[in-house]
């Protein structure tokens with residue numbers, strides 16, 4: 143049985159194809175369209191999923207869309223009526239898109255998938271988040287917490303998942319949203335909403351939460367059970383294209399930061415305050431949910447679950463014994479979630495949990511396009527690019543040596559990762575032992591803000607030697623204290639933490655062997671891993687995109703499959 147999941151029209155469109163409940167192909171539209179965070183109908187992603195798996199539209203049994211567009215439209219109309227006449231320009235911008243396109247998603251799907259005669263279903267936004275969080279987990283039963291900007295009406299929800307059922311027990315509704323609270327600070331501190339939230343997380347480490355009390359007394363009311371109420375006097379997102387208003391600026395005594403102006407201490411302190419409130423609210427929510435559900439497991443869904451600093455505090459301080467966060471908890475991940483809902487809940491098919499954690503991790507990540515050695519060689523030869531073809535062992539030895547010599551290497555292997563992070567198949571790798579490596583990476587390739595840290599990939603068995611964490615962090619969604627910062631300064635953030643990826647032999651054997659070889663040379667089982675993309679562009683998809691990195695940046699070498707290309 144084939145189920146196709148689609149997520150689009152908000153941010154980060156994506157498609158996923160499942161066969162008997164297993165994801166056999168999944169990819170974000172931006173990787174093909176090359177438009178970062180592309181929110182259009184994911185034509186190219188759908189086409190690739192079908193071509194890759196040789197499945198025809200008439201073979202698909204169910205197509206699931208990740209939320210209920212009509213309810214979302216109802217919320218938009220309701221909101222515009224409530225804030226009218228403010229919000230007119232936003233209304234004129236948004237509503238035509240809905241009337242002409244978004245409400246007709248069924249037609250769009252049928253138009254694109256000629257021959258499809260199956261059912262189209264629309265699970266609720268937070269149900270799709272829940273399904274993805276739960277069905278990627280190793281748990282047979284779990285509490286669920288979803289926190290995002292907003293779905294149809296819901297901004298936070300919690301419930302219980304057992305076997306094939308998910309029941310959401312309570313929610314918080316628009317406009318009171320912890321995700322939008324954080325996005326408001328993202329905007330105010332000079333970053334793009336829906337894109338710059340992780341930059342705010344990085345920046346907050348430089349500050350002290352000096353505005354914590356003020357924000358709590360003025361902007362957000364937090365109850366003991368974690369429920370929140372935003373003071374809408376300070377926010378503009380219900381009636382304008384910006385997130386905050388003059389009152390918000392007056393409270394802090396500064397204007398929203400322009401991206402061209404470097405952040406100063408007050409920005410760091412405001413960021414640290416917003417981050418601490420986000421963490422504290424999540425902890426309160428988790429305690430409340432634990433009390434209500436009496437579960438020992440917690441699955442987290444929604445974009446807020448990308449906040450690795452908060453996730454780590456939940457792991458350390460919440461009453462739950464186990465926490466699972468899927469690799470792409472935001473809306474793109476819901477392309478898988480809604481298809482899982484169709485198979486396991488709507489159709490009630492049995493769920494077989496993959497208990498081998500490395501295999502499960504592999505199945506959750508490496509779901510995108512891959513290129514055979516023939517494809518790669520053909521590309522190199524056609525374009526008259528010089529390269530050295532190596533055996534697997536020679537490739538690993540040589541690449542590890544090059545990295546240990548301080549060079550920056552592009553590493554393009556196997557299937558592209560699903561989700562926002564490069565996890566060893568479309569990565570740029572470097573030596574974590576040199577503190578200057580952060581500047582080198584920024585100067586040569588990434589050109590990104592200096593306050594943003596680079597992440598380490600560590601051999602799983604060495605995790606707790608180097609980091610204060612004793613569970614795997616395979617999707618780079620935990621920010622933990624570094625135990626030996628002097629050994630790995632390039633990946634240690636200003637506050638002594640790192641957003642680590644743990645790598646096991648079964649989850650990615652080639653990447654594991656490479657880090658292991660680096661360990662044999664240097665005694666450090668860790669490599670710097672940052673995504674292979676030029677600033678402002680999506681992660682590379684094809685050998686041609688990867689080769690462009692060599693042309694456009696000062697990357698020293700590129701490894702395409704078994705082929706080493708020197709600059």
Ligand SMILES: [Fe+2]
Pocket residue numbers: 267271290291292293444445472473
């Ligand atoms: Fe969402």
